[in-house]
Amino acid sequence: MLAGLASVREKIIIKLTKLVNLTISVLAKRNSEDIRCKCICPPYKDVEGQIYKQNVSLKDCNCLHVVEPMPVEGKDVEAYCLRCECKYEERSSGTIKVTIIMYLSILGMLLLYMVYLTLLEPMLKRRLFGHSQLIQSDDDVGDQQPFANAHNVLSRSHSRPNMLNKVEHAQQRWRRQVQEQRKSVFDRHVVLS
Amino acid sequence: SRGFSGAEKTSTPASFLFQMTDYLNTHDFLFLSPGSNYAMSNGGGAPSSTTHLLDFLEEPIPGVGTYDDFHTIDWVREKCKDRERHRKINSKKKESAWEFTKSLYDAWSGWLVVTLTGLASGALAGLIDIAADWMNDLKEGVCLSAMWFNHEQCCWTSNETTFAERDKCPQWKSWAELILGQAEGPGSYIMNYFMYIYWALSFAFLAVCLVKVFAPYACGSGIPEIKTILSGFIIRGYLGKWTLMIKTITLVLAVASGLSLGKEGPLVHVACCCGNIFSYLFPKYSKNEAKKREVLSAASAAGVSVAFGAPIGGVLFSLEEVSYYFPLKTLWRSFFAALVAAFVLRSINPFGNSRLVLFYVEYHTPWYLFELIPFILLGVFGGLWGAFFIRANIAWCRRRKSTRFGKYPVLEVILVAAITAVFAFPNPYTRQNTSELIKELFTDCGPLESSQLCQYRSQMNGSKAFSDNPNRPAGPGVYAAMWQLCLALVFKIIMTIFTFGLKVPSGLFIPSMAIGAIAGRIVGIAMEQLAYYHHDWFLFKEWCEVGADCITPGLYAMVGAAACLGGVTRMTVSLVVIVFELTGGLEYIVPLMAAVMTSKWVGDAFGREGIYESHIRLNGYPFLDAKEEFTHTTLAREVMRPRRSDPPLAVLTQDDLTVEELQATINETSYNGFPVIVSKESQRLVGFALRRDITIAIENARRKQEGIMLNSRVYFTQHAPTLPADSPRPLKLRSILDMSPFTVTDHTPMEIVVDIFRKLGLRQCLVTHNGRLLGIITKKDILRHMAQMANQDPESIMFN
Numbered sequence: 001m002l003a004g005l006a007s008v009r010e011k012i013i014i015k016l017t018k019l020v021n022l023t024i025s026v027l028a029k030r031n032s033e034d035i036r037c038k039c040i041c042p043p044y045k046d047v048e049g050q051i052y053k054q055n056v057s058l059k060d061c062n063c064l065h066v067v068e069p070m071p072v073e074g075k076d077v078e079a080y081c082l083r084c085e086c087k088y089e090e091r092s093s094g095t096i097k098v099t100i101i102m103y104l105s106i107l108g109m110l111l112l113y114m115v116y117l118t119l120l121e122p123m124l125k126r127r128l129f130g131h132s133q134l135i136q137s138d139d140d141v142g143d144q145q146p147f148a149n150a151h152n153v154l155s156r157s158h159s160r161p162n163m164l165n166k167v168e169h170a171q172q173r174w175r176r177q178v179q180e181q182r183k184s185v186f187d188r189h190v191v192l193s
Numbered sequence: 194s195r196g197f198s199g200a201e202k203t204s205t206p207a208s209f210l211f212q213m214t215d216y217l218n219t220h221d222f223l224f225l226s227p228g229s230n231y232a233m234s235n236g237g238g239a240p241s242s243t244t245h246l247l248d249f250l251e252e253p254i255p256g257v258g259t260y261d262d263f264h265t266i267d268w269v270r271e272k273c274k275d276r277e278r279h280r281k282i283n284s285k286k287k288e289s290a291w292e293f294t295k296s297l298y299d300a301w302s303g304w305l306v307v308t309l310t311g312l313a314s315g316a317l318a319g320l321i322d323i324a325a326d327w328m329n330d331l332k333e334g335v336c337l338s339a340m341w342f343n344h345e346q347c348c349w350t351s352n353e354t355t356f357a358e359r360d361k362c363p364q365w366k367s368w369a370e371l372i373l374g375q376a377e378g379p380g381s382y383i384m385n386y387f388m389y390i391y392w393a394l395s396f397a398f399l400a401v402c403l404v405k406v407f408a409p410y411a412c413g414s415g416i417p418e419i420k421t422i423l424s425g426f427i428i429r430g431y432l433g434k435w436t437l438m439i440k441t442i443t444l445v446l447a448v449a450s451g452l453s454l455g456k457e458g459p460l461v462h463v464a465c466c467c468g469n470i471f472s473y474l475f476p477k478y479s480k481n482e483a484k485k486r487e488v489l490s491a492a493s494a495a496g497v498s499v500a501f502g503a504p505i506g507g508v509l510f511s512l513e514e515v516s517y518y519f520p521l522k523t524l525w526r527s528f529f530a531a532l533v534a535a536f537v538l539r540s541i542n543p544f545g546n547s548r549l550v551l552f553y554v555e556y557h558t559p560w561y562l563f564e565l566i567p568f569i570l571l572g573v574f575g576g577l578w579g580a581f582f583i584r585a586n587i588a589w590c591r592r593r594k595s596t597r598f599g600k601y602p603v604l605e606v607i608l609v610a611a612i613t614a615v616f617a618f619p620n621p622y623t624r625q626n627t628s629e630l631i632k633e634l635f636t637d638c639g640p641l642e643s644s645q646l647c648q649y650r651s652q653m654n655g656s657k658a659f660s661d662n663p664n665r666p667a668g669p670g671v672y673a674a675m676w677q678l679c680l681a682l683v684f685k686i687i688m689t690i691f692t693f694g695l696k697v698p699s700g701l702f703i704p705s706m707a708i709g710a711i712a713g714r715i716v717g718i719a720m721e722q723l724a725y726y727h728h729d730w731f732l733f734k735e736w737c738e739v740g741a742d743c744i745t746p747g748l749y750a751m752v753g754a755a756a757c758l759g760g761v762t763r764m765t766v767s768l769v770v771i772v773f774e775l776t777g778g779l780e781y782i783v784p785l786m787a788a789v790m791t792s793k794w795v796g797d798a799f800g801r802e803g804i805y806e807s808h809i810r811l812n813g814y815p816f817l818d819a820k821e822e823f824t825h826t827t828l829a830r831e832v833m834r835p836r837r838s839d840p841p842l843a844v845l846t847q848d849d850l851t852v853e854e855l856q857a858t859i860n861e862t863s864y865n866g867f868p869v870i871v872s873k874e875s876q877r878l879v880g881f882a883l884r885r886d887i888t889i890a891i892e893n894a895r896r897k898q899e900g901i902m903l904n905s906r907v908y909f910t911q912h913a914p915t916l917p918a919d920s921p922r923p924l925k926l927r928s929i930l931d932m933s934p935f936t937v938t939d940h941t942p943m944e945i946v947v948d949i950f951r952k953l954g955l956r957q958c959l960v961t962h963n964g965r966l967l968g969i970i971t972k973k974d975i976l977r978h979m980a981q982m983a984n985q986d987p988e989s990i991m992f993n
Contacts, residue, residue, distance in 0.1 A: 009474050016309070036350065042640035049356030049643065085641055091346065092542060093339070096323055100341040103324040107442055111399070114406050177430055178407065185409040186602060186696070189594040190991065191428065191812060192413045 034091050037061035041084040047071045061088040256889040257929055260482065262429040263992050264865065265815055265972060268518070268954025270931065271483035278477070302475045303488075303526060306468070310492045311530040313467040315537025318460055318499035321445055323541075325456065328449030329626050332392040333385070334367035357643050389451075389624075390614045396450035397610035400443040400697045401603050408439035412696040415440075415462030416515065417808040419493060421816045422465075423486050424517035425954055426992070432462075432469035432489075440466070440698050447697040450610050451617055453688040454695075455627065455703025461496035461515070462698075464534070468492025490516040491527040497771070498531035499538045500702070506771030507531040513767045514805070517819065518954070552632035552775065558745045560784055561736040567716050567749065572756045572788035574712055576795025578686070579760025582705075583800065585690045587807050593694070594811070602696040609695060613688055621645075622674075622681040627707050630681075631754065634710040635776065637747035645670045646714075667722055675715060682711045694808075701804060705761050706754040713753020717746025751776055752788045760792040763803035813991035815972055823947040825982050830939035832946070832978045833960045833968035842968055845869045847879050848908040852891065852924060855907050859884060868959055868966055869909050869930060876965040879909060881934035881957070882926070890929050898922070936961050939968075943978070950975055 037060070039052045054066045063081035072080045184190045258274065260266055279299075286296040327343045336347035348354055348362035355361070368388035369381030404412050410431045422428060430436065444459045468488045472478035478485050493515045498507030508527045512519050593599040617623040622630055638647035648670025667675075689704040721744040724733045737743035755772045759765070769785050796803075801821070802810065809816045835842050843858060845867045850858075858867070865884050871877045894901050900922035908914055909930050913923045936959045937946055949955065950972060960968045977987040 012474060040356070040641045043356075051354050051356055051359065053350065053352060053354075055350075083640065090542075091349065093342075093346070095319075095541060096327075096346065097339075097341045099320055099323045100327055103320065103442075103445065106438075107399075110403060110407070110439075110442065114402065117406060174435070178409070178435075181409040181430055182405065185412065186405065186599075189599055192410065192418065 034093050035089070037066050037086055037088050039063055039066045039084050039086040041067065041080065044072070044080050044083060045076075047080070058088050061086055254890055254893045254928065256893070257886045259885070260427050261885055262427060264427055265956050265992075266425045266427060266482040266954075267956050268425060268483055269935075271481050275477075275481050275484055278481075299477055302477050303522075304529070306471050306475060306478060306488050307491050307526045307530045308533055309471045310464065310468040310488065311495050311533025312537055313471070314460075314464040314492065314495040314499055314530075315534040316541070317441055317463055317467070318534070318538050319541035321441060321456060321460070321463075322538075324445045325448045326626075328396065328445055329451075331449065332389045332451065334365055335371065336365050338364045359643070386618050389618050390611065393450045393452075393610050393614035394607060396446045397452065397606050397697065398603070400446035400450065401606040401695075403439055403443050403446075404696055404698075405603065408433075408436045409696075410436045411440040411443060411698060413694060413698070414458035414700055414805075415465075415698070416458045417805045417812070417814070419462060419465055419489070420515055420517075420805060421809060421814040423489055423493075423515060424816050425482075425486075425956075426815060427482070432466045434466075434470060437463060437466035437470065444698040447699060451614055452610055452695070452697070452699070453613060453627070453685055453692045453704045454697075454699035454701070455706075456698075456700050457497065457500040457702040458700035459698040460500040460700075461493050464492045464496030464499070465489050468495075486516075486518070487520070487523045487526070490519060490523050491530040494527035495530040495534035499534045501771050501775055502535060502538070503771045503774035504528065504531035504535045506767055506774050509767035509770050510764070514762070514764060552628060552635050556637050556745065556747065556778065557780065558637070558742055558748070560745070560748060560781065561743070563732045563736060564720070564744070565784065565787055567720055568752050568784045568788050569791050571709070571713055571716060571749065571753045572759075572791025573795050575709055575753065575756025575758075575760035575788065575792035576798075577760070578708065578757055579705075579763075579792060579796045579804075580799035582686075582690060582761055583802070583804050583807050586693055586804065587811055589690060590694045590808070590811060606695050606697055609688075609691055613692070616684055616688075620677050620681055620684070622677050622711075623684055627703050631703070631707055631710050631750075634714045634750040635747050635754075637745050646674045647671075648674075666725055667718065671718065675718060678711050678715055682708060682715070685711070693804075701761065702758060705757045709753035709755065709757030710750040711753075712757070713750040714746050716753065717744060717749030720744050720749070721746055748778075748781060748784070751778075751781065752784050755785050756788040756792040759789040760796045761804050763793055763796060765789060765793060810985075810989070813989045815976055815990065815992045817947075817951050817972065817976065819951055821979075823944055823979065823982075825943065827943040827978070827982075828939065829937050829941045829943060829946050829960050829970060830962075830967070832943060832974055833939070833970045834974060835968055842966070843867055844873075844876075844966070845882065845909075846873060847871055848906065848910050848914040849873075850907045851904045852901065852907055853903040855887065856891065859887060865971075866957060868934070868969065870966055878934070878936065878959060878961065878966045880930040880932045881959065882909070882930050886929040887926070890926055891924075894924050898924075934959050937970075938962065943975075946970060947975060947979075 035055060035057070036053050037056045041050050041052070041063075043049045050067075050071070052067050054068075056065055060066075063084045063086055066086060067081070067084065070077060070080075185192050258270070282292075282296045282299050285292045287293075326345075327341065330343035330345075333344065336342040336344070339347070342349075344360060344365055347365045348360060351362035351364060353362050367376060367381070367385055369384040370376045372388075373381055373384055375381050410428070410433075418428060418431060422431065440459055440463055444456055444463075447454060448456055468491065469485065472485050472488045478488055490511050494504075494507040494511035496507070497510045498504040501507070505528075508524065508531055511527050512524070516523070593605075598605070625633075633644060633646065636642065638649070648668045649665040650668040685704060685708050689701075689708070692704075693699055693701055724737055724743050727733065728737065733743070751772065755768060759768050762768070768789055769782065772785055773779060773782060800807075806816075806818060843862050843864055845855065845858065847869055849872070866881055867884070867887075868881050869879045871879055901924055902921045905921045906914065906916060906923040907926055908923055909927050911927060913925065916923065934957075935949065935953070935955055937949070939960050939962045946958065949958065955972070957969055957971045959966060960970060973990055973992070976990045980987045980990060
């Protein structure tokens with residue numbers, strides 16, 4: 001069982017490494033539109049304040065390259081440019097896109113699962129098992145029982161042969177935990193006022 | 194045995210302290226409070242090195258040594274277990290190359306956990322920042338060219354932005370434009386208003402539903418519970434995978450719904466969840482609760498580091514606010530975790546300007562000595578507001594906890610979100626993202642700024658008109674902005690009281706900083722106008738030159754933000770470091786410190802506890818505050834149990850009991866542990882056995898060993914007692930017995946007892962009189978006693 005645990009750990013580490021690689025590759029992608037030099041020039045004499053943006057690289061990011069067309073003539077250019085402030089900025093639109101899409105998909109899946117748990121599953125259960133079994137027995141497992149946790153600790157060492165049984169069992173355990181948490185937080189107000 | 198055990202050696206306080214010195218010397222704790230040196234003498238016999246907690250001849254029973262939910266861990270036992278493990282690995286190191294590799298892996302696993310935690314925290318913080326920014330702007334409109342861009346990113350490449358209106362570009366459409374087709378006018382204002390309220394309500398509703406259905410532990414700030422967990426409390430599931438996922442997702446929704454909350458506290462919770470999850474990959478940390486808390490300390494430093502972009506501030510925050518025991522090794526690891534997290538966040542680059550946090554401003558304008566007066570006034574405001582907020586928020590939370598208000602959390606969240614949205618939309622300063630508001634207030638008005646706050650009237654015509662001299666009389670724009678800021682201040686003060694503690698992830702840092710920044714900016718502008726209109730006063734004439742930059746209102750905003758945050762959380766060093774890392778202004782340390790100290794003193798005058806300690810006390814967590822001093826002169830025998838009116842102490846004899854009697858004792862009482870004595874006549878102490886361990890051991894024995902029946906004898910001694918020939922097989926429970934429980938005499942002053950509990954992290958301590966067992970003091974008894982001494986309700990301590 002220790003060897004099994006070690007291999008599970010290795011699998012998790014491998015998966016994590018893959019994820020990190022993927023993230024780094026996404027971050028490293030550079031779009032030509034994602035760099036810019038932004039020059040803000042305040043009002044000067046009769047000229048109004050203006051903002052100039054161009055896709056130039058870092059070495060060209062100064063007033064002379066970016067401010068086009070130059071609104072003042074000849075000797076005023078230097079005075080005008082002195083008051084402008086030019087900043088080089090870059091962003092990663094790929095990162096933003098991936099992040100937002102990932103977030104929305106996770107949110108969508110959670111919403112679907114929530115709808116399933118709160119609306120569909122009771123309906124399905126009622127149809128399959130009839131009304132009598134709706135009264136679920138997960139109210140009696142409380143954290144006050146002295147032996148409850150002990151049972152959990154000892155029964156964990158037993159192995160379930162069936163994969164589906166394992167998933168079902170894990171899901172039931174999770175549901176019970178969430179129910180307990182909900183009771184502590186929302187009903188009895190014991191934790192997290 | 195651990196070198197000192199039993200009742201014989203504890204007959205005088207001096208010898209007891211001597212033993213404790215030995216213990217402290219062999220286990221290096223670094224304690225936070227001064228005067229922690231009980232080292233009266235360093236010589237004398239060192240305890241024997243063979244300190245085995247479990248008898249090596251028997252294999253360890255699975256499950257012994259774990260803890261129940263909502264119970265306190267035994268720090269001493271966990272530390273001993275860790276030293277055992279370390280010794281075992283070290284002794285095997287020389288045997289083979291494989292063992293050597295295992296020992297290397299064991300030594301390096303700490304660094305690996307901390308690195309992984311930093312990586313995960315940074316990545317999650319980047320995700321939260323990007324998603325929160327986008328969803329926040331979703332209330333206003335959409336970017337038609339690329340739906341995933343928020344307002345600023347949408348107009349990033351466009352050339353239609355003008356100096357005066359930097360946000361307008363044709364790709365970004367507000368909802369009124371999309372639905373009604375027109376951008377201006379009363380109809381579109383109402384449509385925008387309506388859509389704003391609609392989105393705010395739906396985000397808030399989604400957030401609270403997700404929290405309720407999937408992970409109820411994900412609500413609130415998290416810092417009070419993490420403080421309690423780090424002091425040794427167990428809350429199962431609080432730092433689990435589902436809590437992590439739901440907290441991340443709902444934090445974005447809660448921030449986007451416009452509620453008056455921030456994301457710093459929840460980010461600490463998220464980072465600690467990552468730390469907890471990764472520590473399960475390594476048995477060194479997953480099996481030992483004390484070591485796990487070292488990782489959690491490092492993780493909380495990483496959390497604050499990504500929240501503010503302040504790695505050093507994060508470490509100091511973890512040291513000052515969150516952690517309970519903070520050895521030097523943890524300091525180095527926390528710093529490493531904070532740096533890794535900050536580096537990851539920086540490379541994700543959420544804000545497109547290579548800065549970690551939105552309001553990173555750098556200015557180097559000097560401040561003058563006379564400005565210390567308004568800074569100290571801001572400090573006083575911060576302290577007063579902090580005290581007021583703590584009282585009001587605790588009163589509201591108490592009402593929510595005990596009356597019918599608390600039965601409708603979903604409705605409450607929706608109501609608060611609706612009120613916030615309805616009142617926030619008309620005022621442009623409350624409509625925008627709070628972080629952006631803070632950035633705007635921190636930024637000084639220069640020639641490049643064109644916001645309403647910077648619309649000063651130019652004095653003269655001609656060439657002077659465009660000089661960048663901000664010391665000008667305020668134009669109508671500034672007056673309008675001041676009014677709006679005052680209204681925003683009142684609004685935020687009121688709404689934050691009801692928002693902190695809702696059943697969605699909610700943080701406190703950003704709203705307090707916003708309140709302070711608004712107050713500071715108002716004071717700054719007032720000072721600036723004062724300096725302009727009365728430049729012939731002595732103060733201004735000495736320091737300010739006419740026509741030169743004198744007062745920077747942005748600096749006042751910064752100082753105000755620090756003062757308010759300090760007033761509410763009562764942080765000191767970590768706050769100053771965070772703020773100066775946020776702004777990069779090393780020159781402003783003195784004003785910051787003056788304001789923070791003033792706010793702490795003023796706040797402490799009204800109540801010694803910060804917001805997190807107050808919430809801990811409200812929930813009744815068993816948190817023994819290291820910062821409080823116990824100054825009463827009570828003795829141990831006045832606090833110990835059993836009292837005169839209580840039933841006698843429930844003890845176990847070392848070889849007299851049967852399994853049936855033992856189970857009866859356990860079932861009839863609800864104590865967590867039982868002292869084991871030699872016999873009822875002598876009442877001499879042998880050791881201490883925990884309830885959970887006894888039950889697990891009995892279950893295990895009945896399952897694995899044959900012949901254990903209800904009338905089998907139970908013995909805690911090394912050798913079985915002599916029994917008649919036909920008696921069933923006896924049960925040996927010596928392996929679960931703690932042979933060296935801590936004892937004090939009944940005349941020990943409670944000051945020393947409280948100090949012992951704090952410094953060693955004890956759960957219980959036995960009281961002896963003339964060498965015989967008299968009673969027991971538990972942590973809960975101490976907390977109740979302290980509450981009683983402070984005239985608070987002792988029954989509010991719920992857990993043990």
